[in-house]
Amino acid sequence: MEAKTHIVLVSIPVLSHQVSLLEFAKQLIHLYKNSFHVTCIIPTISNSPSIASKPFFDTLPSSIQCIFLPPINFDDLKNEVLLESQVQISVFKSMPYVFETLRSISTNSNLVALIVDGFAHEAHKFAKELSILSYTYFPGSAMVLSMCLYFSKLDKIITCEYKDHPTPIEIPGCISLHGRDLPDSVQDRSNLAYNLFHHRSQQLHQADGIIINSFHELESETFDAISQNGPYGPNVYPVGPIIQTRRNIKNQACESVLWLDNQPPNSVIYISFGSGGTHSQDQINELALGLELSKYKFLWVNWRQPNDKASASYLSNDEVDPLHFLPLGFLERTKGQGFVMCGWAPQVEVLKHDAIGAFLTHCGWNSILESIVHGVSMIAWPLFAEQRSNAELMTNGLRIAMRPKYDSKGIVVKEEVVNVIKGVMESEEIGRRMKELQKFANCAMMEDGSSMKTFSMLALKWKSLGKSM
Known part of the structure; x- marks a missing residue:
């Protein structure tokens, strides 16, 4: 039997991000039965999975394996930094375990691509070392993605605190936003979270592409603006809406x-x-x-x-x-x-x-x-x-x-x-x-829909790479 093409995911210790990334994997497995095997590496802060997440992980198909890394202990930081910073620090501290796990997988399987959460951008360098493709999985809106891609320029244009900016802020392809409605991470320039957000946004350039859980018809102007003016252009892949599929009700x-x-x-x-x-x-x-x-x-x-x-x-x-x-x-x-x-x-x-x-x-x-x-x-x-x-x-x-x-x-x-x-x-x-x-x-996820065409394009590319190895 032909070896399955192997995809590795790297998530973060936030359930909503894990669910979105793994639902993407479930869609891949469903559409291309017997073609792919997926391993999801998950950094943790406490014992995982939690009671809330256990029903979801218990119903994953056998072609998806989850590896929970040893918990990271940073209790001294929990009351001092924003949630986003806590997550970012925990993932950074887990990177040695991520690389060790990834290297082990690559020696024993037909590994062709690495897909990482935007908070786990450090893992992209491992893909380069292993000569495989790497993608950022962006589980949010195209509007927030545009904000991230534009942030370095925005940081130079606006010198005051965003929450104090007197007029709405223009973001390419998006509605104007008051500074107070931008993410928590950018509300205080002196905070660690601000620097981490800025750095994370810059790292979007590292990947071979950005897979985003949205669909063109929902945010068409934003996708067009990213394609025309952003550094990624056609390498942004809308594959949504990917939502949680039915589970057993108990x-x-x-x-x-x-x-x-x-x-x-x-x-x-x-x-x-x-x-x-x-x-x-x-x-x-x-x-x-x-x-x-x-x-x-x-x-x-x-x-x-x-x-x-x-x-x-x-x-x-x-x-x-x-x-x-x-x-x-x-x-x-x-x-x-x-x-x-x-x-x-x-x-x-x-x-x-x-x-x-x-x-x-x-x-x-x-x-x-x-x-x-x-x-x-x-x-x-x-x-x-x-x-x-x-x-x-x-x-x-x-x-x-x-x-x-x-x-x-x-x-x-x-x-x-x-x-x-x-x-x-x-x-x-x-x-x-x-x-x-x-x-x-619903149309976007039909066989000839915009997102499904994008999904199939990615999957067929990965399959062809797997056959060539």
Whole structure:
């Protein structure tokens, strides 16, 4: 039997990035059965996989192998640097293990390409040493990619702090963004995160190409601008929307879908801030009371206990029951109106359910793509990282979402919660635009669709290299 062509992925210790990269691998395996074997090398900070991620890893096909590297201990940094810096440092410290694993794989398999997360750019040099192709996998939007490619120039043009810039900032092929809506990493020039972001953006030039989880029809002007003005041009490969595929529903996860089965069509707002997002106690109170006052049905996935830092729980494994922090009597008063659950939820199954009318989301790119694929309008409530940029794209660019306003204390009060819920649930225009994008998303992944053609081009190139070895 002909040896399978081997592809190695290098991810980072962030579940959303791991899921996106591995879903890309699953698509490759599905389309080209018996042709590819994929190994994913994953640096870790704590023991992995976590309880939240275990169901996903347990259902990977046998042609995909995951290797979790020894945990990196840097507890002394956790309260001193931004999340992005923590991730970057942990990956950098894992590079000796990455190279050792990669070299071992290359001596025993038909290895042709290395695909690395943008936070793991140091691994590109290993591909050059092994004389194989290397690609950056970009799990975010083309808008954020354009921002990264343009950042060196932007850094010279704007000399003040971005959040203090008096006018919206122009990024090639994108809507203008206020400085405060740029990623957290660039908000403080004196912070380590700023230098790491700048360096990471420059390293995009190292790879043979950038594989991005978006699709041309979603961000056509941005892709055109990158192609015309960026250093990569045709070497940017849109292959999205790649979203999480169906998983087995067990235990409490099944309860949420069963609850939805008993609700009228388009009547429920789904609330989830991802597996790592957190709110202050005051914000949780206002959100809960706003849901109650809205009178709309709701399904609220509440992962974490309160914290004033939005990303505080992203790398933590706390087991405190977040339901204890809801307003007194809230669960009893909303018993017939809503369903609140803790822990993992089958988000794809939830979003595709007929009962769902809107999605209140933290604007992680995976969640945005899942919402678009299933035609669900959004309330954009960003928390950290590049989520504010994504929220602006959804609200002012694509106009498929509403974004709540904060009061002088940085809180979305209950009346504003009611306002955005009512606005999105009752907006025919937002719903119409979302349904149009849903059609484009589905077409992109058809056999003759734009993303599938790009996907096939890459796969056939890798297969031909494998045969020549």
